[in-house]
Amino acid sequence: xxxxVKRQGLRDTFGRPLTDLRISVTDRCNFRCTYCxxxxxxxxxxxxxxxxxxxxxxxxxxxxxxxxxxxVTRLRLTGGEPLLRPNIEExxxxxxxxxxxxxxxxxxxxxxxxxxxxxLKRAGLKRLTVSLDTLDDEIFQRMNGRQYGTQPILDGIxxxxxxxxxxxxxxxxxxxGVNDHTVVELASYFKARGHIVRxxxxxxxxxxxxxxxxxxxxxxxxxxxxxxxxxLVALSKxxxxxxxxxxxxxxxxxxxxxxxxxxxxxxxxxxxxxxSADGIIYTCLFASFGHDLRTLIRSQTTDGDIVxxxxxxxxxxxxxxxxxxxxxSKQPAKKVEMYHIGG
Ligand code: SAM
Ligand code: SF4
Ligand code: SF4
Numbered sequence: 001x002x003x004x005v006k007r008q009g010l011r012d013t014f015g016r017p018l019t020d021l022r023i024s025v026t027d028r029c030n031f032r033c034t035y036c037x038x039x040x041x042x043x044x045x046x047x048x049x050x051x052x053x054x055x056x057x058x059x060x061x062x063x064x065x066x067x068x069x070x071x072v073t074r075l076r077l078t079g080g081e082p083l084l085r086p087n088i089e090e091x092x093x094x095x096x097x098x099x100x101x102x103x104x105x106x107x108x109x110x111x112x113x114x115x116x117x118x119x120l121k122r123a124g125l126k127r128l129t130v131s132l133d134t135l136d137d138e139i140f141q142r143m144n145g146r147q148y149g150t151q152p153i154l155d156g157i158x159x160x161x162x163x164x165x166x167x168x169x170x171x172x173x174x175x176x177g178v179n180d181h182t183v184v185e186l187a188s189y190f191k192a193r194g195h196i197v198r199x200x201x202x203x204x205x206x207x208x209x210x211x212x213x214x215x216x217x218x219x220x221x222x223x224x225x226x227x228x229x230x231x232l233v234a235l236s237k238x239x240x241x242x243x244x245x246x247x248x249x250x251x252x253x254x255x256x257x258x259x260x261x262x263x264x265x266x267x268x269x270x271x272x273x274x275x276s277a278d279g280i281i282y283t284c285l286f287a288s289f290g291h292d293l294r295t296l297i298r299s300q301t302t303d304g305d306i307v308x309x310x311x312x313x314x315x316x317x318x319x320x321x322x323x324x325x326x327x328x329s330k331q332p333a334k335k336v337e338m339y340h341i342g343g
Pocket of ligand 3: 265270284285286320322323
């Protein structure tokens, strides 16, 4: 690592540090959420990454250690669906043991959580986010594209509570005319259980979900709906770069978050890099291309050279897609898909 980076910490062209790494452990998923992996595209014949193409746990751990040397303190496992990867708790255990990792979390659709929550906790996973878009079974079946009801997810959340994950974050993507009339019910259900719902504006990630601005429900509208039933009070951020605006319920019980990636972007606080399951680094959720780390780690390259590679990539980073979204006259021809880098 050169002396400048050692002194200043790694910074991109806007002075943003590199503090978070999101690691996608698989591109496969048992759901087909309409906004992420629509069934029409990701059908039976869709070709996912081959086993060889996907980074092994040893490779992921090596890369994670290098990122930590460069200033990353927070790791999140994601996918596709991370709980589909066999023995994921072994990866969790080894990542948790890296000195300098202050936070280790995982985002899941919750379907397999009932079986594995205890193992994840014992392996050292600190925090869990479960995605659940509505409590209405019929709407949920449509949104997950696989006709799954909500019960396995609610059971998974309960298993996670019993394993000691508390509070759990619940990620809810809100789409106009689809689930926006169910947000109050969902918020109130999880408020009573002490979990933190985070309503996410539907985003134009990738090129395959047919996103249109008219389908976005703004955080402002969601807040308005919630305030009518359960008044909220704004809170300050837990740390710089936190993506959700935080609120507490005025009655003193519980917290909630709003992620306004479309209507109120937060690019200047964005200190996250993303590693795809096949070892490509992306410096933005909306990137058109990534940087191939896998070829490097599979070609006898030293850790020092990988440090130099990541340093070059991050130092040249100029991404601020969401802040410029309004200025794009049309969508970029190619953007990485969400299931590839995990949100
Ligand atoms: N499969 C896991 C899950 O669903 O939690 C992890 C990967 S998933 C891609 C990560 C998060 O991205 C989920 O909370 C999901 O709801 C969110 N997401 C996917 N597509 C989105 C979109 N178009 N807009 C907003 N959020 C999206
Ligand atoms: Fe799978 Fe998560 Fe994408 Fe839904 S959002 S299709 S659960 S990767
Ligand atoms: Fe970060 Fe890119 Fe999202 Fe902006 S658009 S917050 S740079 S991931």
